[in-house]
Amino acid sequence: MRSRKIISSLIAVLLSLMALPVICLSAFAADDTNYAAGYDGNTEDCIVFDAKDILTDDQEEKLNELIKEYSENLEIYIFVYLSDTNLSDDETKYYADDMYEDVFGEDTDGVLYYMDLSEAYDGAYDWISTSGKCVLNYADDIDTIFANLDYYLPSTGETIYPDKIFDAVEAFLGYLDQYSDYSKKTFGYEHVEETGKYVYYKNGELYVTNQKPPILLLELFIIALIIGLVVALIFYLVVKSRYKFKNPYGSSNYVVRDQTKFIEKSDTFIRTYQTRTKIESSSGGSRGGGGHHGGGSHGGGGHHR
Amino acid sequence: MDAVQYKCPNCNAELKFDPDTQRLNCEYCMSSFSVEEVQQICQEAENSIPDQEEENNKEEFEEQTALYHCSSCGAEIMAEANQTATFCYYCHNPVILSGKMGGEYKPDKVIGFKITKEEALIKFKNWVAKRWFVPKEFKSGQQIEKMTGLYVPFWTADCKLKADYQGIGKKVRSWTSGNYRYTETKEFSVRRSADITVGGIPADGESKIDDALMEAIEPFDYSEMKPFSMSYLSGFFADKYDVDKQAVFPRIKTRATSAGKSVINSSISGYSSVSAREENYNILKTDWTYAMLPVWFMTYKYKNKIYEFAINGQTGRLAGTPPLDKGKLRLVSLAVGLAVTAVAFLVGGGKI
Numbered sequence: 001m002r003s004r005k006i007i008s009s010l011i012a013v014l015l016s017l018m019a020l021p022v023i024c025l026s027a028f029a030a031d032d033t034n035y036a037a038g039y040d041g042n043t044e045d046c047i048v049f050d051a052k053d054i055l056t057d058d059q060e061e062k063l064n065e066l067i068k069e070y071s072e073n074l075e076i077y078i079f080v081y082l083s084d085t086n087l088s089d090d091e092t093k094y095y096a097d098d099m100y101e102d103v104f105g106e107d108t109d110g111v112l113y114y115m116d117l118s119e120a121y122d123g124a125y126d127w128i129s130t131s132g133k134c135v136l137n138y139a140d141d142i143d144t145i146f147a148n149l150d151y152y153l154p155s156t157g158e159t160i161y162p163d164k165i166f167d168a169v170e171a172f173l174g175y176l177d178q179y180s181d182y183s184k185k186t187f188g189y190e191h192v193e194e195t196g197k198y199v200y201y202k203n204g205e206l207y208v209t210n211q212k213p214p215i216l217l218l219e220l221f222i223i224a225l226i227i228g229l230v231v232a233l234i235f236y237l238v239v240k241s242r243y244k245f246k247n248p249y250g251s252s253n254y255v256v257r258d259q260t261k262f263i264e265k266s267d268t269f270i271r272t273y274q275t276r277t278k279i280e281s282s283s284g285g286s287r288g289g290g291g292h293h294g295g296g297s298h299g300g301g302g303h304h305r
Numbered sequence: 306m307d308a309v310q311y312k313c314p315n316c317n318a319e320l321k322f323d324p325d326t327q328r329l330n331c332e333y334c335m336s337s338f339s340v341e342e343v344q345q346i347c348q349e350a351e352n353s354i355p356d357q358e359e360e361n362n363k364e365e366f367e368e369q370t371a372l373y374h375c376s377s378c379g380a381e382i383m384a385e386a387n388q389t390a391t392f393c394y395y396c397h398n399p400v401i402l403s404g405k406m407g408g409e410y411k412p413d414k415v416i417g418f419k420i421t422k423e424e425a426l427i428k429f430k431n432w433v434a435k436r437w438f439v440p441k442e443f444k445s446g447q448q449i450e451k452m453t454g455l456y457v458p459f460w461t462a463d464c465k466l467k468a469d470y471q472g473i474g475k476k477v478r479s480w481t482s483g484n485y486r487y488t489e490t491k492e493f494s495v496r497r498s499a500d501i502t503v504g505g506i507p508a509d510g511e512s513k514i515d516d517a518l519m520e521a522i523e524p525f526d527y528s529e530m531k532p533f534s535m536s537y538l539s540g541f542f543a544d545k546y547d548v549d550k551q552a553v554f555p556r557i558k559t560r561a562t563s564a565g566k567s568v569i570n571s572s573i574s575g576y577s578s579v580s581a582r583e584e585n586y587n588i589l590k591t592d593w594t595y596a597m598l599p600v601w602f603m604t605y606k607y608k609n610k611i612y613e614f615a616i617n618g619q620t621g622r623l624a625g626t627p628p629l630d631k632g633k634l635r636l637v638s639l640a641v642g643l644a645v646t647a648v649a650f651l652v653g654g655g656k657i
Contacts, residue, residue: 212654224649232642236634239438243629249523251506251560252567259502260568267474270492276485 035197035297036132036208039075039109046071048080048169052117052160055082059166070173074180076134077110079103080169086120089302096129097298106296107208109133113172115153116305117165123156124305133206135190135199135299141179142301148175155305189213192297199297208297310376310400311539314346319377319398321540324418324599324618329536340417343536375400390456390535390543399540410545412533414596416525418454418541418618425452425601425616432623438634439627440607451604454618456543456597457519458510460550461527463503463592464561470497470569471583474576495573503564507598508553510546515613516556521624522617525598529619533597543597550593562586 048055048063055063063080071078079100087095092114100112109132116124126146130138138145152168154160189200199206200213207213212220311320313331320329320343330337338346375393389410390401420428429452433439474493479486505527509519531537565586573579599618604611607628614625 217654220650220653221646224646224653227649228642228644228646231645232638235641236638239634239638240629243436243438243627248517248520250567251503251563253524254503254506254560255564255568256502256504259504260499262497262499262572264496264498265572266494266496268494268496270473270494272489272491274487274489276487279481279484279486 032209032211034205034207034209035107036199036206037105037108038132038206039077041072041075043068043071043077045103046078048082050082052082052084054117054160054162054165056162059162063166063169066170066173070176074176075109076132076176077104077108078173078176079110079112080172081112081114082165083114083116084118086118086122087116087125089125092116092125092127092302093129093300096127096300097296100129100131100298101296104131107132109206111138111176113169115165115168117160119160120156124153125302126153126305127302128300130299131296132208133199135192135208135297136188136201136206137180138176139188139190139299141175143303145172145175145179146301146303149303150305153305189216190299192299195295195297197297199299310398311343311536319539320536321399322417322537323540324421327417327419329539340531340534340536344534388542389545390538390541392542399538401535401538401543411595412458412597413594414530415456415533415537416527416530416596416598416619417537418599419529420599420601420616420618420621422452422454422601424621425454425618428616428621428623429603429614433627436627438630438637440630443605443607443628453602454541455600455602456538456541457514457600458544458546459507459519459596459598460510460546460553460557461505461507461594461596462550462554462557462561463505463594464557464588465590466501466503466561466565467585467587467589468497468499468501468565468569469583469585470581471495472573472579472581474573474579476575477577493576495576495579497569497572499565499568499572501565501568503561506557506560506564508556510548510550510553510595511544512548518613518615518624519600522600522615522620522622525617525619530596538597541599546595550595554591557591558588561588 046064046067048060048067050060067078067080081096081099096112096114099114100110103112104110111131111134112129114127114129116126118124126149128138128142128145130142149168149172152164152171154164189198191198197208197210198213198216199208200215201207202214311329312318313320313334313336315336316331316334318331318333320331320338322328323330323337326337328337328339329343375398377398378393388402390399392399433443472495474495476491476493478489481487505525507519507523507525509516566584569584601616601618603614603625605614605628606612610628612626612628614623614627616623
């Protein structure tokens with residue numbers, strides 16, 4: 001009889017545990033529209049736009065060919081913009097994201113490289129805007145790509161050489177190939193804070209959607225379960241402690257105060273000494289984020305030269 | 306051995322001590338007498354505690370037998386070795402075994418019951434009601450009725466201590482300047498010496514009663530302590546001590562030392578840390594009192610384990626460990642955990 005009660009209680013608990021994620025998942029039945037627009041293979045607009053007019057015609061033609069070639073191989077749109085306009089950091093981000101959407105549309109698979117050649121006194125600021133599957137694939141590699149490109153690109157105030165710019169764009173295309181990371185297909189996801197959308201793969205298909213990825217829900221559930229178990233344990237221990245003996249009456253209560261007197265009560269200074277320790281300072285890096293005025297979801301990052 | 310019973314001078318029924326009124330009452334003719342009046346009226350009973358010579362003569366016999374004659378019905382009943390007051394199992398009248406309270410076993414003082422059985426039951430029920438995880442059989446009326454009023458033999462000690470303390474006190478100050486953190490430490494020699502008096506530390510003199518349980522129902526209000534009279538025992542159980550003052554002295558010493566330490570420690574202040582180098586607490590003198598103090602007892606058996614509860618018969622303070630239905634607690638804890646999991650999941654999901 002008792003063992004039957006225990007078994008039925010255990011079954012009830014297990015069923016509750018199994019029902020919990022289903023119940024909670026239904027609460028997250030947000031808009032599940034998939035906004036991913038993919039890549040249609042049209043490389044007509046995959047070019048280098050030389051607003052600075054620093055490249056020769058030959059160089060520009062060669063780069064356009066290369067860009068189209070990489071675009072077809074990687075199945076992503078690629079656009080390189082050589083800017084002659086000085087913008088603030090935020091303006092650069094918005095400009096790059098908006099330009100990408102103007103050329104290739106929202107949430108398509110592609111990359112736009114904004115190279116700041118404005119020679120502004122307050123420093124050059126480059127930006128790589130990613131869209132679609134590129135948000136996921138290059139999420140962890142933007143800084144590395146920029147660091148590698150610094151070899152080719154001039155710092156603020158240095159002379160800009162056309163050959164160096166050509167080499168930089170060519171190298172950039174190579175890095176796109178080198179860092180196209182498809183291992184994120186299984187568990188990775190990116191959350192675009194500005195639009196609130198998530199970018200992830202599910203069953204081999206790319207999703208750009210408001211619905212949270214399964215792995216994130218699982219992470220949430222595990223964290224919530226741990227919190228719940230900790231609270232359950234604290235509750236159990238607190239209640240159990242109430243079923244133990246209370247502290248006995250303190251012995252100090254039996255002191256007869258008016259019959260207690262101090263014969264000696266002295267605090268004599270002996271010595272003083274001082275120590276010091278050095279405070280270690282630390283410096284941190286910074287990283288850019290994404291954001292623009294359009295409706296698409298972008299990733300990427302910026303870099304000061 | 307003859308037992309003593311206090312008879313009503315009006316109708317000859319048994320008188321019982323009433324905690325509410327602190328008087329002895331007759332349940333038949335409703336007469337009521339103060340302890341002093343009974344002492345005068347029932348002089349024979351009061352004087353039935355034998356002197357030392359009689360006690361010596363009877364000692365051997367009494368150690369070998371524990372029989373008493375009930376003067377109401379004449380029954381011969383066996384009593385436990387330490388019992389000094391009980392009830393006749395046949396006619397249920399209260400009896401006092403005065404022969405066992407001679408010589409060294411005669412109490413000096415007594416505090417009469419102030420909490421009636423009904424009040425004790427109410428306190429116990431209220432206390433249990435706050436504990437949701439006791440087994441429901443525990444709360445049954447039948448179980449709760451098994452409550453016994455017992456005068457427990459206590460030793461109370463008044464101790465004079467000499468306390469000597471030597472230690473090092475440190476005052477620490479820190480500040481930041483530039484790239485450095487500075488710490489300044491000042492050391493002081495702390496010396497204390499005091500004559501400390503602790504009064505009325507109780508220790509129960511009965512081996513079968515849990516010492517911790519008796520400590521948990523302290524304190525007793527000694528201002529209500531009266532010179533011992535057997536009339537207080539009528540209607541209750543009572544035991545004589547089987548743990549003498551030498552045996553309880555280590556407990557008294559520990560508590561007196563603890564009290565002394567609290568006096569010394571409370572006189573040291575203003576330091577970031579204090580470490581004692583040498584401290585001594587010597588008990589110079591101990592004055593003992595042997596007193597009968599009132600306690601309501603209840604025992605409960607659950608899953609082959611005995612649970613004891615005690616209520617201070619003067620103040621109503623309750624102590625004991627209730628049985629815990631662990632299965633019920635586990636289920637409720639799990640339910641709480643699941644509820645928190647659901648809330649945390651919903652809240653966490655909403656934030657991301």
